[in-house]
Amino acid sequence: MTASDAILNVSDLNVAYGESKVLFGVGLRVAPSAIVACVGRNGAGKTTLLKSIAGFVKPRSGTVSFGGTDLVGRASYDIAKLGVKYVPQDKKVFSDLTVRENLELGSYSTQDYDWERVYGYFPKLRQLLDRKAGYLSGGERQMLMIGRAILGRPQVLLVDEPTEGLAPSIVTHLKDVFRDLSSSTALVIVEQNLPLVCAISSKVYALKEGHIVAELSRGESITVDACERYL
Ligand SMILES: Nc1ncnc2c1ncn2[C@@H]1O[C@H](COP(=O)(O)OP(=O)(O)OP(=O)(O)O)[C@@H](O)[C@H]1O
Numbered sequence: 001m002t003a004s005d006a007i008l009n010v011s012d013l014n015v016a017y018g019e020s021k022v023l024f025g026v027g028l029r030v031a032p033s034a035i036v037a038c039v040g041r042n043g044a045g046k047t048t049l050l051k052s053i054a055g056f057v058k059p060r061s062g063t064v065s066f067g068g069t070d071l072v073g074r075a076s077y078d079i080a081k082l083g084v085k086y087v088p089q090d091k092k093v094f095s096d097l098t099v100r101e102n103l104e105l106g107s108y109s110t111q112d113y114d115w116e117r118v119y120g121y122f123p124k125l126r127q128l129l130d131r132k133a134g135y136l137s138g139g140e141r142q143m144l145m146i147g148r149a150i151l152g153r154p155q156v157l158l159v160d161e162p163t164e165g166l167a168p169s170i171v172t173h174l175k176d177v178f179r180d181l182s183s184s185t186a187l188v189i190v191e192q193n194l195p196l197v198c199a200i201s202s203k204v205y206a207l208k209e210g211h212i213v214a215e216l217s218r219g220e221s222i223t224v225d226a227c228e229r230y231l
């Protein structure tokens, strides 16, 4: 894949919090309709990478090109509006707002509401629309987070540890959702569940102490063993 085939092209990204450098010359390329995973140990910099793409952390240097537009220096809401949505690791919702209100917030800036798409993937959310989000279970909350992100038809979805702490049945459901979503949305998934990563990804980047140490592609065998070698 050349740089121009990619919908998202991250190049030579350097990120620090104060004096502490966290990402060192990180690069990744995401093709349209691809599922790209990023794996690495706790503290490797995975969340920092997604936040840097989404505009929540400002890189020291480097570029993040989305369909030819450089995202570095843009505000997070601007990046979301362009079609790059971030689903954070902490699953924070607005507890006092209903599920419907929480979902609508995701499309506030674009006024683009594809409700049928959300209900198609997560029928349960339709039944929960009027419930306060603070009462949701962990699995329901994750459905809400992803539902909120896809309500506005993003072109790139950045998902941070979507299956952390969830029961196997919902993990299986999310696996199917991601596979299906990837026909219309490129996905970048940070995930510790290696069997899941290997089942759905077309490319896997291994991040170690802020450096990309491996890039595994389909055909070159994306296996749990291969991933573990780089953790
Ligand atoms: N806001 C912050 N200020 C200072 N240091 C931070 C901040 N956020 C993260 N860090 C540090 O940056 C490094 C990378 O953190 P990051 O959250 O990106 O890792 P991660 O790979 O997502 O880890 P995990 O698997 O635990 O989620 C860690 O050493 C962390 O302590």
Ligand SMILES: [Mg+2]
Residues within 6 Å of the ligand: 046, 047, 048, 089, 160
């Ligand atoms: Mg993280």
